[in-house]
Amino acid sequence: MQIRLDQEIQSPNRKKSRILWKPPQSMATRVLLPQFNSTFTNTTIFLSLNPRLPTTTRSRFSVLSMAESNRTTVLVTGAGGRTGQIVYKKLKERSGEYIARGLVRTEESKEKIGGDDDVLIGDIRNVDSVVPAVEGVDAVVILTSAVPKMKPGFDPSKGGRPEFYFEEGSYPEQVDWEGQKNQIDAAKAAGVKQIVLVGSMGGTNLNHPLNSLGNGNILVWKRKAEQYLADSGIPYTIIRAGGLQDKEGGVRELLVGKDDELLETETRTIARPDVAEVCIQALQFEEAKFKAFDLASKPEGSGTPTKDFKSLFSHVTTRF
């Protein structure tokens, strides 16, 4: 629930330009002024008016007080991506608990996910474009990744395997290492309280076929970013997903593992909506913090669909 108060205050006199205002309840309160947007955790707010303004000048402001103090502002990066957009949408659907924000790379990606003002455009390779996105957020869900492209000319009817490449400047080193590092650094500087990072299973094997894709060593760079996050001091959750599938979520039993052990089994895939759900659930439970784990699921119809995420996270014993 959200209560919006519109108030007008008048500077009492020119010399005394500080106005003390007590919100009605003890709660975090957000004050919105045209050039000012801060969160106060005290019950008292000081508003400074320009003493040179005439005493009759009124400063209009709005106060959003409420359950906002209980809501978590979450930035999803890669919010236009296939898993990122599910996380962003789920957060929007749970607006009683979350204030969603997205970071996408292009205007097209922004339009694709609805074009709302809470979606910022930025390139994670440039830390300056990440800084405004992390400002004032409580948690960041990192779903950015270098995306390999298929070389033209592949004809499936002739058999063989397609070849892949990364565009110049968009290799995993630049996106999955430097880009992730930029996000972690910016989040840390902004006082973000938790980072959920989605990585990939396979990182324990340097010779994993994904590393030779486009000569990008993608799992190596992802792993390096994961290590950087784990060493950052920020409470983190690293989710190393199995093969991602565009299937319905919430209908399978999820499995957590470590050190790529799940890759040796038959259960090494997971639906994107399930990964998205785990990202959000990780924000709710202390049991998910300072942990890194592999994530897959049983096939639909075998096992019991996972509902108890606290228990799922409790089964994770690995910090990295």
Ligand SMILES: NC(=O)c1ccc[n+]([C@@H]2O[C@H](COP(=O)([O-])OP(=O)(O)OC[C@H]3O[C@@H](n4cnc5c(N)ncnc54)[C@H](OP(=O)(O)O)[C@@H]3O)[C@@H](O)[C@H]2O)c1
């Ligand atoms: N595919 C699999 O089977 C698999 C398996 C395990 C783990 N994973 C990992 O799971 C995660 C989610 O995968 P997904 O397939 O859902 O992701 P995806 O659709 O490939 O999305 C990746 C996103 O990263 C964004 N991005 C790339 N470079 C960027 C940059 N420089 N600045 C800002 N944004 C940038 C892309 O933006 P644009 O839309 O503008 O390109 C895209 O939205 C990834 O880390 C992936 O590696 C994938």
